[in-house]
Amino acid sequence: MTTVMSVMSVMSVRRVRRVRRVRxxxxxxxxxxxxxxxxxxxxxxxxxxxxxxAISSNSGTxxxxxxxxxxxxxxxxxxxxxxxxxxxxxxxxxxxxGLNTLEHKEVTGTDVEYYQSVxxxxxxxxxxxxxxxxxxxxAFYLTAGSxxxxxxxxxxxxxxxxxxxxxxxxxxRKFLDHKEGDALDLSVGAxxxxxxxxxxxxxxxxxxxxxxxMGSALDNLQFGLTARNLASSKANFAxxxxxxxxxxxxxxxxxxxxxxxxxxxxxxxxxxxxxxxxQEWDGAAVRLGYSTHDPLDDSEDSQIxxxxxASIAGLTMGAGFNYRPPILQSxxxxxxxxxxxxxxxxxxSHTITVKARW
Numbered sequence: 323m324t325t326v327m328s329v330m331s332v333m334s335v336r337r338v339r340r341v342r343r344v345r346x347x348x349x350x351x352x353x354x355x356x357x358x359x360x361x362x363x364x365x366x367x368x369x370x371x372x373x374x375x376a377i378s379s380n381s382g383t384x385x386x387x388x389x390x391x392x393x394x395x396x397x398x399x400x401x402x403x404x405x406x407x408x409x410x411x412x413x414x415x416x417x418x419x420g421l422n423t424l425e426h427k428e429v430t431g432t433d434v435e436y437y438q439s440v441x442x443x444x445x446x447x448x449x450x451x452x453x454x455x456x457x458x459x460x461a462f463y464l465t466a467g468s469x470x471x472x473x474x475x476x477x478x479x480x481x482x483x484x485x486x487x488x489x490x491x492x493x494x495r496k497f498l499d500h501k502e503g504d505a506l507d508l509s510v511g512a513x514x515x516x517x518x519x520x521x522x523x524x525x526x527x528x529x530x531x532x533x534x535x536m537g538s539a540l541d542n543l544q545f546g547l548t549a550r551n552l553a554s555s556k557a558n559f560a561x562x563x564x565x566x567x568x569x570x571x572x573x574x575x576x577x578x579x580x581x582x583x584x585x586x587x588x589x590x591x592x593x594x595x596x597x598x599x600x601q602e603w604d605g606a607a608v609r610l611g612y613s614t615h616d617p618l619d620d621s622e623d624s625q626i627x628x629x630x631x632a633s634i635a636g637l638t639m640g641a642g643f644n645y646r647p648p649i650l651q652s653x654x655x656x657x658x659x660x661x662x663x664x665x666x667x668x669x670x671s672h673t674i675t676v677k678a679r680w
Contacts, residue, residue, distance in 0.1 A: 421494025
């Protein structure tokens with residue numbers, strides 16, 4: 323049991339939590355979809371019955387900690403601040419409303435080297451549906467192989483295995499478009515996921531869903547709001563709500579962004595990031611992010627001396643580039659993203675995501 327608890331604590335990722343007031347958005351003319359009702363529903367489902375304290379009394383008591391893991395290298399580098407710029411298959415993880423931006427079919431695959439032999443993989447596919455909408459699906463699998471089991475007295479009980487598996491399907495659509503005379507751009511999205519976790523001979527399987535809103539009131543200013551892991555009390559997943567904004571500079575080449583994240587299982591957190599895209603190089607990018615953290619993140623055992631300070635524990639960084647194969651130069655765009663995230667004594671995680679668009 324102690325070994326299982328140790329492994330689960332290693333898998334827990336520090337979260338970024340914040341409470342943010344959400345103003346109702348006017349209903350769409352010609353549509354019966356009431357956005358103010360949606361935003362109210364997101365807030366109530368996420369925060370109730372969460373206590374309004376800096377550190378939740380439920381910390382460490384929820385299932386599905388792995389649902390908080392970033393499943394793509396861009397998201398690792400930018401953190402929760404990507405909520406207002408989520409795109410492609412990755413929008414399933416950060417904000418399903420971002421699926422409305424799909425212009426091409428997309429396939430992605432991610433490999434992450436985590437801590438103490440823990441690693442996971444994620445694969446996804448996205449398909450543009452037309453009319454400013456998109457559909458996507460993904461599969462996530464995490465395991466640490468075979469583990470040495472012991473009882474509370476330290477006596478061997480035999481090897482055991484564990485795995486986490488998540489299948490997700492999502493849809494996003496733009497409902498307001500300022501190019502067509504609306505006051506702002508506004509998109510909504512949702513995804514449904516089936517979550518399965520098994521440790522030794524114990525396991526569970528439960529559904530959960532995410533809701534998201536994304537929009538732009540000004541040409542370069544974008545905002546995003548999402549509620550994640552909404553499920554029944556039986557599933558006992560940590561609910562979270564994330565709100566953020568970003569602004570495009572230099573002809574929308576540089577996007578600084580920020581976000582706040584609140585969960586009923588962790589302290590209130592903040593995330594800040596910057597992404598610079600080199601348009602002349604088919605959108606190659608460099609990224610830097612920072613997320614606030616607990617004092618417990620302090621460590622003197624990081625692999626890189628410079629990253630041992632607690633003030634650096636929330637630092638993330640990454641880069642990406644795209645390539646057009648000579649044979650299919652006009653039809654296919656290949657991309658690869660990399661991100662590094664230091665976590666003190668736990669080590670440094672490395673994430674690689676490969677993409678293909680056509």
